[in-house]
Amino acid sequence: xxxxxxxxxxxxxxxxxxxxxxxxxxxxxxxxxxxxxxxxxxxxxxxxxxxxxxxxxxxxxxxxxxxxxxxxxxxxxxxxxxxxxxxxxxxxxxxxxxxxxxxxxxxxxxxxxxxxxxxxxxxxxxxxxxxxxxxxxxxxxxxxxxxxxxxxxxxxxxxxxxxxxxxxxxxxxxxxxxxxxxxxxxxxxxxxxxxxxxxxxxxxxxxxxxxxxxxxxxxxxxxxxxxxxxxxxxxxxxxxxxxxxxxxxxxxxxxxxxxxxxxxxxxxxxxxxxxxxxxxxxxxxxxxxxxxxxxxxxxxxxxxxxxxxxxxxxxxxxxxxxxxxxxxxxxxxxxxxxxxxxxxxxxxxxxxxxxx
Numbered sequence: 001x002x003x004x005x006x007x008x009x010x011x012x013x014x015x016x017x018x019x020x021x022x023x024x025x026x027x028x029x030x031x032x033x034x035x036x037x038x039x040x041x042x043x044x045x046x047x048x049x050x051x052x053x054x055x056x057x058x059x060x061x062x063x064x065x066x067x068x069x070x071x072x073x074x075x076x077x078x079x080x081x082x083x084x085x086x087x088x089x090x091x092x093x094x095x096x097x098x099x100x101x102x103x104x105x106x107x108x109x110x111x112x113x114x115x116x117x118x119x120x121x122x123x124x125x126x127x128x129x130x131x132x133x134x135x136x137x138x139x140x141x142x143x144x145x146x147x148x149x150x151x152x153x154x155x156x157x158x159x160x161x162x163x164x165x166x167x168x169x170x171x172x173x174x175x176x177x178x179x180x181x182x183x184x185x186x187x188x189x190x191x192x193x194x195x196x197x198x199x200x201x202x203x204x205x206x207x208x209x210x211x212x213x214x215x216x217x218x219x220x221x222x223x224x225x226x227x228x229x230x231x232x233x234x235x236x237x238x239x240x241x242x243x244x245x246x247x248x249x250x251x252x253x254x255x256x257x258x259x260x261x262x263x264x265x266x267x268x269x270x271x272x273x274x275x276x277x278x279x280x281x282x283x284x285x286x287x288x289x290x291x292x293x294x295x296x297x298x299x300x301x302x303x304x305x306x307x308x309x310x311x312x313x314x315x316x317x318x319x320x321x322x323x324x325x326x327x328x329x330x331x332x333x334x335x336x337x338x339x340x341x342x343x344x345x346x347x348x349x350x351x352x353x354x355x356x
Contacts, residue, residue: 004031005096006354007114009039010107011046014191015126015267019347020102021053022166023124026351034355037094039087041105060086060106080109087113098354100124100145101137108133115140124350126165126266129293130154145350147266148297163350164343165270172344174251174275183217183240184325187257187277189247191284194223195263197309198282202261203233205314206241212318212325213239219256221247258331259324261317264291264306269298273342276335279304280320282312303337 006027008020017040024036038057040046050057061083087110091099099114101107101123115121121141125134128148138144138155145163146152152160190198199222206213217240222230227245234241247253254275262268264283272279281304283291298304305320324331343349 004034005037005094006034007037007039007091007094007096007099007110008102009099009110010102010104011038011040011044011050012104013045013265014049015265016102016104016107017044017046017049018168018267019124019126019166021050021055022168022347023100023102023350023354024053024055025169026166026347027354030348030351030355037096039090039106039110044104044106046104046106058090060090060110083109084113088117091117091119098122100350100354101134101141103131103134108137111137112140122354124163124166125151125155127151127290127294128297129288129290131288131290143353145353147270148294150293150297161353162343163353164346165266166347166350167267167270167274168251170251171254171271171274172347174255176255176275181217183215185256185258186216186218186261186321187220187253187259188218188261189221189268190223191263191265191268194221194226195282195284196226197312198261198263199223199226199230201312201314201317203230205317206237206239207233208314209238210318212322213237216240218242219247219253220244259321261321264295266294269294269304270342270346272304273338273340276339278324278331278334278338280317280324281306282309285309298338298341301337301340303334303341 010016038050038055042059098120101111122143123137124145126147128150138157143159144155144157147165219242221244231243260279264281281295283295295306299306
């Protein structure tokens with residue numbers, strides 16, 4: 001009996017790693033005999049997350065090309081040949097039936113090497129505007145899975161499937177419980193590392209008080225860098241605030257929230273859509289502005305609000321929150337619109353395509 005092996009390449013942030021794990025779990029449910037390996041770099045969060053999830057992780061050399069710093073770009077260019085050699089050696093060792101790249105530093109060289117050698121390959125693109133690596137890889141892989149329909153125009157491939165965002169099982173099964181209070185619930189987070197711009201602006205807005213904090217309840221994930229200082233600041237809050245360094249029970253708080261204030265990562269948007277929560281998105285400024293493109297896709301369909309970081313002030317944030325809070329009909333309409341961005345069973349659908 002031939003051993004069936006599938007490799008998932010990529011990582012860096014939770015937005016790449018957790019969808020990869022969701023795909024891996026879905027594959028295992030459909031065929032428990034498949035052996036799944038992950039490929040990443042030593043610089044990403046995959047080094048902590050993937051082994052804890054019980055999957056073998058192989059590390060290769062890679063880096064970020066789409067950066068403004070010429071020094072960082074040069075360092076990455078110097079790593080690429082070695083990363084390609086490591087990838088080819090690993091491919092001959094594992095001999096996978098399928099390789100899928102989920103974005104992140106390791107995805108580019110490993111998927112490119114797999115495609116050149118002749119393995120079955122695919123990429124999964126989470127953003128409305130694909131990054132440089134996936135735009136390049138789309139020319140060589142057998143299939144592209146996308147989340148946003150807008151991504152299709154940027155990928156050079158005849159086999160593009162809008163599969164959606166693979167989310168964790170507990171998100172997929174999430175439900176909104178019966179409300180036990182009359183407060184307005186605001187959930188804020190800036191990704192697994194936190195977001196200083198959101199942390200400072202929201203805490204300033206809360207501390208200044210006013211009518212907007214009446215019957216307001218805030219849950220705020222701050223990240224490790226700002227947790228001590230912002231938690232101390234919230235001691236003077238005129239409303240109920242629960243600061244967290246990291247929230248491990250996100251489904252619980254998604255079910256609790258009326259609105260979200262967050263970055264514009266595709267995972268955050270998909271999880272908001274799964275629960276039907278309106279997001280106010282402050283995109284992370286980046287070279288390719290992919291989070292801004294994600295947010296613009298929602299705004300165009302009246303499924304969310306966006307504030308660019310350069311325009312983010314306590315007054316602007318309060319105005320956006322209040323415009324949603326005081327108009328129940330608007331909220332109900334936007335909830336239905338954000339739900340349309342959620343494609344159920346995305347991980348299972350991708351897993352079925354891979355196993356075929």
